[in-house]
Amino acid sequence: MIGTTLRHSKFLIAKRPILSPSTLSPISSNLFQLSSSGTTTNSPPAQQAAFQVLHQQRQFSIKPTLPQCAPTAPLFKLPPAIVEQIKTDLASVDFDSNGKIDADELRALLKRHNTKFTDDEIVELSELFYASSGARSVPMDEFLAALDQAASSESKEGNALGLNKGFKTHPLGIGTCASEYMYAKTHGKYTEEELDVKLTHIEPKDWLDRAAFSSVKAVRFIFDQATGWNRGQITQDKILNRAIYLETIAAIPGMVAAIIRHFRSLRNMTRDGGMLNMFLEEANNERMHLLTFIRMKDPGYAFRAAVIGGQFGFGSTFLVLYMISPAFCHRFVGYVEEEACHTYTKIIDAIENAPEGSDLARWQTEEAPKIAKGYWHLGEHGSVLDLMRAVRADEAEHRDVNHAVSGVGYDTVNPLYDPREKMDGMLKRYVQDMMERSTEKSKPTTSSA
Ligand SMILES: [Fe+2]
Numbered sequence: 097m098i099g100t101t102l103r104h105s106k107f108l109i110a111k112r113p114i115l116s117p118s119t120l121s122p123i124s125s126n127l128f129q130l131s132s133s134g135t136t137t138n139s140p141p142a143q144q145a146a147f148q149v150l151h152q153q154r155q156f157s158i159k160p161t162l163p164q165c166a167p168t169a170p171l172f173k174l175p176p177a178i179v180e181q182i183k184t185d186l187a188s189v190d191f192d193s194n195g196k197i198d199a200d201e202l203r204a205l206l207k208r209h210n211t212k213f214t215d216d217e218i219v220e221l222s223e224l225f226y227a228s229s230g231a232r233s234v235p236m237d238e239f240l241a242a243l244d245q246a247a248s249s250e251s252k253e254g255n256a257l258g259l260n261k262g263f264k265t266h267p268l269g270i271g272t273c274a275s276e277y278m279y280a281k282t283h284g285k286y287t288e289e290e291l292d293v294k295l296t297h298i299e300p301k302d303w304l305d306r307a308a309f310s311s312v313k314a315v316r317f318i319f320d321q322a323t324g325w326n327r328g329q330i331t332q333d334k335i336l337n338r339a340i341y342l343e344t345i346a347a348i349p350g351m352v353a354a355i356i357r358h359f360r361s362l363r364n365m366t367r368d369g370g371m372l373n374m375f376l377e378e379a380n381n382e383r384m385h386l387l388t389f390i391r392m393k394d395p396g397y398a399f400r401a402a403v404i405g406g407q408f409g410f411g412s413t414f415l416v417l418y419m420i421s422p423a424f425c426h427r428f429v430g431y432v433e434e435e436a437c438h439t440y441t442k443i444i445d446a447i448e449n450a451p452e453g454s455d456l457a458r459w460q461t462e463e464a465p466k467i468a469k470g471y472w473h474l475g476e477h478g479s480v481l482d483l484m485r486a487v488r489a490d491e492a493e494h495r496d497v498n499h500a501v502s503g504v505g506y507d508t509v510n511p512l513y514d515p516r517e518k519m520d521g522m523l524k525r526y527v528q529d530m531m532e533r534s535t536e537k538s539k540p541t542t543s544s545a
């Protein structure tokens with residue numbers, strides 16, 4: 097999910113030009129030569145003076161009251177022309193003229209770059225900025241330095257500053273408080289690429305993984321035999337029986353994980369780091385699968401009794417196992433979700449290739465239940481086939497998330513939703529857009545004959 101996590105962070109940052117003395121102003125060039133010739137940082141008077149002049153050059157002309165940078169302020173790695181354009185861009189959204197960027201001004205800034213940010217992302221990022229900075233406005237020179245640092249990192253979005261361990265603070269003042277209560281996952285905006293789920297598999301690495309993998313295979317074999325899943329044709333009834341039953345089970349692990357982490361946070365009076373929210377969201381997502389399928393078939397009493405038995409048996413076992421080994425449980429869920437991806441792929445193939453006029457072929461165009469159209473944004477005429485593809489994308493996300501967090505200890509910021517990395521990603525995308533705009537501007541205009 098989240099994935100947001102996994103699936104919301106895909107962009108490339110343009111390679112920044114390599115700086116050379118010739119690309120810098122005369123004073124910058126002197127500095128470049130000083131630093132690259134191995135001069136020590138004991139600040140000889142000439143170097144100090146050069147830093148001060150450089151610093152003065154980089155002050156925003158619009159705000160004489162900006163806080164002073166330390167004399168050791170780093171050289172910007174962005175090209176000077178881009179730095180100037182960014183200053184102008186930042187100044188254009190400084191509505192209260194205080195030389196700082198607050199959350200509302202950030203929202204306005206990102207709106208100016210709405211080819212790089214969706215409306216949802218703009219809202220999420222400005223909220224995250226407000227929460228993570230403790231409602232603090234960030235001086236423009238700090239903001240610019242953070243842009244420079246994030247954009248010059250060689251890594252992709254996320255982890256640009258190597259802050260993913262513990263609860264450290266981002267140099268921009270972005271902390272991790274927001275991870276305790278914010279977890280933004282929007283549904284229904286899967287792209288075609290995201291809906292095209294690949295059937296991946298994580299090889300077991302140790303005995304715990306092998307135990308989890310074997311358990312899942314054994315449970316699947318028994319369940320398939322008991323329900324006759326692989327015998328005969330796939331029918332609407334078989335699909336709905338299987339989906340409804342398994343979704344009542346699938347919604348358990350996320351809730352158990354969230355409850356245990358919640359109680360641990362209360363008991364130890366410590367932060368959780370944000371995984372609790374993610375698992376709650378996973379549990380709710382699975383529950384939405386159930387609430388959707390239940391609109392398509394109403395199970396009888398025997399079925400409902402089996403659900404109660406399954407909930408008691410699996411729920412209590414999983415609770416105990418999670419208290420003993422969260423790593424095992426997340427790996428187990430990761431393998432369960434691998435199987436879920438296989439199952440939904442089989443269902444989707446059966447619908448797509450169903451003979452014309454058959455019950456399954458009807459699902460190619462039959463409208464999905466209203467609750468599903470709303471939850472996954474399937475559109476007014478979203479079909480059951482569209483629904484199945486969205487559900488499979490959810491399962492793929494659960495698969496990747498659970499594999500990713502297996503073995504991630506407590507007291508760690510959610511590696512899939514770290515506010516600091518979200519901010520770094522935003523800064524990079526912003527710089528990328530500024531660089532692309534600059535390139536566009538510098539292209540010679542061709543007049544048509
Ligand atoms: Fe599910």
Ligand SMILES: [Fe+2]
Binds near residue numbers: 436490491
């Ligand atoms: Fe699932």
